[in-house]
Amino acid sequence: MAWAGKLLRVNLTDGTCKAEPINMDWAGEYLGQRGLATKYLMEEIDPKVDPLAPENKMIMATGPLTGTNASTAGRYSVITKGELTGAIACSNSGGFFGNEMKNAGWDMIIFEGKSPKPVYLLLLDDEAELVDASDFWGKSCWDTEEGIKAKHGDKFIRVASIGEAGEIGVKYACIVNDMDRAAGRSGVGTVMGSKNLKAVAIRGTCGVRVNDPEAFAKAVAAGKEVLAGNPVTNAGLPTYGTQVLLNVINEVGALPTRNHKEVQFEGAADISGEAMHEPRKSDGKPNLVSNAACFACTIACQRVSTIDRTHYTVKERPEYHKASGGLEYEAAWSLGAATGVNDLDALTFANFLCNEHGIDPITFGATLAAAMEMYEDGVLDEATTGMPLKFGSAEALTTMVEKTCKGEGFGVELGLGSRRLCEKYGRPELSMGVKSQEFPAYDGRGIQGIGLAYATSNRGACHLRGYTIASEVLGIPEKTDPLATEGKAGLVKAFQDATAAFDSAGICIFSSFAWTLEDVAPQIDAGCGGGWTAERLLEVGERIWNMERQFNLAAGFTGKDDNLPQRLLKDAAKTGPAKGKVSGLDEMLPEYYQLRGWDADGVPTSETLERFGL
């Protein structure tokens, strides 16, 4: 079977590591990764727990396909109660860490308690050991990863670590693996830091096996053929990465600009995927060096870039002259359009620093944007911020990203995230997010369905919980009108349920630009055995969605939290195709609850819970 069949339980308080068999009954109902780990979390913690208390647990989990040659099958997720949101957190990452965990023979690792001193987990196949991390505490993710490899004399060790940000409690610290891949959102790195766990270092040599190798080879080959025949996955993503979207979303009139005051950015072309291909004046080379793949991925959307060596940010800092990961669309938007900055090299520098020190660029950029609005409104003055925080200032962006990562000056306050920052200065309405998590790069006025997806996302505002952009903008699987609210409740639900299944399989959600569950099911069925169909996967997805909802309700959230900021509900878009439109959330939400089998307050009915065995 494609599952390894066992999990590692690491008790950081006692310093013990124990192997346990995976509960295969649960695997049959929740598949793996996001679903299965959330089930374990539900069973093992009180959802009311303080996210930073030792009683919170953090699970690193792979899916059954992780580590196989199914396209994109290198994913893992970090599941915990998130520090940024207080909601269920599940942050997914690519690179080569997830497959290494699987190849070492583990489906998941459950971290519990809190270590009395900084440690890292060293996992070499069956041998697990907590190692003193005092040499690495206070170091960046980059230095930690390189340091651990050097210390053990093994370049093949894969490392996931937190940087200084996770140690000092930046609310949106992430966990970075393979230098520039991250379990990025909701503050999962903050939780890891609270446990005094600096890093997880893995080397696997066991091999990943599947139930029916012959059928698996056939199903995987068919899946790859679908990806190779689809224009998004065979051309758009490899050529421009997710950055293919920047100009497109700007045209649609849904590129949130200057803290969502506007929906189109006049500097969009300067920070787009196309701009990354343009030769620059100084050396005639483009910002983009190459596109790269995560483990087993036949799409290869990752951007690998360099900063112009004559740019003010790196002129005196040759350590940033090498190539590294970025910009992807989300970071280009949050560091650029959200703050009004159109300097591609400044954005690339800021993105590198987010990766190096371990913070989520989406929440950082959005928080800086909120601070910039408060600065321009006179709520924040220069005595507080230490420098002018005007929209469009590249200097403000590149200075503040460093201060935030390292916890210096006003960076400490930016490290709170926008909800806490805006509340502190009496302007809570300026925080652009849901459940304390900032919006990603699409505006809910210009694209109505994504507004509902944000409002109802179980981990706070997120595009990756129900990517209706696929339908509303790209026409996948079929085109819907982005400005219409009709039919969007069903669209959002369908995307949310399918996504939960994709995430739980161990594959990348980007495969769903070309794949439906009909393409995924044969791969899981051959890999796992036991009769996996598209219908069953969809049911698993809906079960997971309801379980996550139950976690949040038990944590204290209510239907009132399925909301959007007043700016999206009251202030109409000023330009573009959505000019004059606000989000029609109130037209969509009741129908969504109904389709979900939830009551008018957003609580799953007993029939719904029974249907999914919850």
Added chain:
Amino acid sequence: MQQILQINPDDCTGCYQCVLACSNEHGEAFNPMKSRIQVFRFEDEGRYVPYTCTQCDEAWCQKSCPTNAISLDANGAKVVADALCVGCKVCTIACPFGTINYNADTGKVIKCDLCGGDPACVKACPTKAITFVNANTTGFDKMREWAAKTDAGSQKSA
């Protein structure tokens, strides 16, 4: 006609599909550590380079083997006969490229055997960075590119 693997790093994305196909084809499930082809990711340059045995004509591994376990097969591959290999690892020292390696699980050495003339890595590569081509004409595509450039240059100067 002898065919060999031709690797073009310019087209490699570092996805490991070749690596996974190789270990799987050789009965080691999906296990990069047991693959005869490896991909090296030079992250600081954004370069990804697959590397494997080039099937030397006069092969150091073959010459150094004390039990004559390495022989030339019909497809031009140097192949290891497990029945004869005693796991002495002398070939791993003799090979200048590091492309023959010891497998501690079996006590034998492993190297690229061209999969009996139908290499799995070639079929798995999504970008055609690895191709299986006529050994006698591996440079012809590059010559063609340069011929075009040279011709363009000479036309301008004419």
